[in-house]
Amino acid sequence: MVDISIPRPDFEKDRGQIGIETLVVFIAMILVAALAAGVLINTAGMLQTSAQSTSQDAQSGVTDRLDVSAATGVVQNASKLPASAGHENSSKVINETTISVSLAPGSDPINVNDTTIRWTGPGGATTLTNENFTVSAVTDEGETKPVLNSQTDRFQVTINLTEQPVSVLEGGETVHLTFVTSSGAETVFQMNVPASLADASPGEAVRL
Missing domain, CATH: 1.20.5 (Single alpha-helices involved in coiled-coils or other helix-helix interfaces)
Structure with a gap:
């Protein structure tokens, strides 16, 4: 089985x-x-x-942007300036501008020399770098110029308009400025030249 x-x-x-x-x-x-x-x-x-x-x-x-508070211009006799400066229609022009800048609220320190200025005016549009302007200090806590390091710091940016790539300004003209910091933040400011500069003395500063 x-x-x-x-x-x-x-x-x-x-x-x-x-x-x-x-x-x-x-x-x-x-x-x-x-x-x-x-x-x-x-x-x-x-x-x-x-x-x-x-x-x-x-x-x-x-x-991280600049606060632009005011601008002034220096009046000059057009006859004292080279023809290349561009002043065909006026006897007196603005040949230099000074712009007051400080830190915007909440901004970190800014090196003004690293800032560019987009200039749009009667002579056209161009971009200015620190080779085209100078920076001076009005108040500078810690002596950090050209770096705005404190909310109390006040600097002045001066542009000589007789030097290219910009031209001098005549009465009634307007310029749009855009300050661009190294971080890319922008501040827009408009300068308005008085309608007439005839009564201003050479070397006199007028508000723009």
Whole structure:
């Protein structure tokens, strides 16, 4: 008679083998999860750093700007100036401007020499750099010129209009100035020359 009975498994041996395989798979899953978590944490850190840097740059582009409070111009006889300065229609012109600047509220320190000035006037449009203007201090806490370092600092930016790329200004003319700091923040200011300069003496400063 043939024995067709099914042998019973040895649960003691099989249980140990299955437990080891499960443990190996479990450890492998933990290692993979740990590696994935590390990658996610590093990526999140990089994204956070990038976001903070972008936020700071954006904030600087808004807050780190100049406050332009006033401008004056020096009157000069046109006959004393070279013809290239551009003064065909007037006997007296403005040949030099001085503009008062300070830190806008909430602004970090600004190096005025790193600022550019977009000049748009009767002679056309151009961009002025620190080669085209000079900076002097009215009040300078800590003597940090050309860096505006305090809300009490007041500097003056002087532009000689007889030097290219700008031209002298005649009575009634208007100039639009845009001060752009190194962070990209902009301040717009308009200078208006008095309609007539006939009564002003040579060397006299008039408000623009």
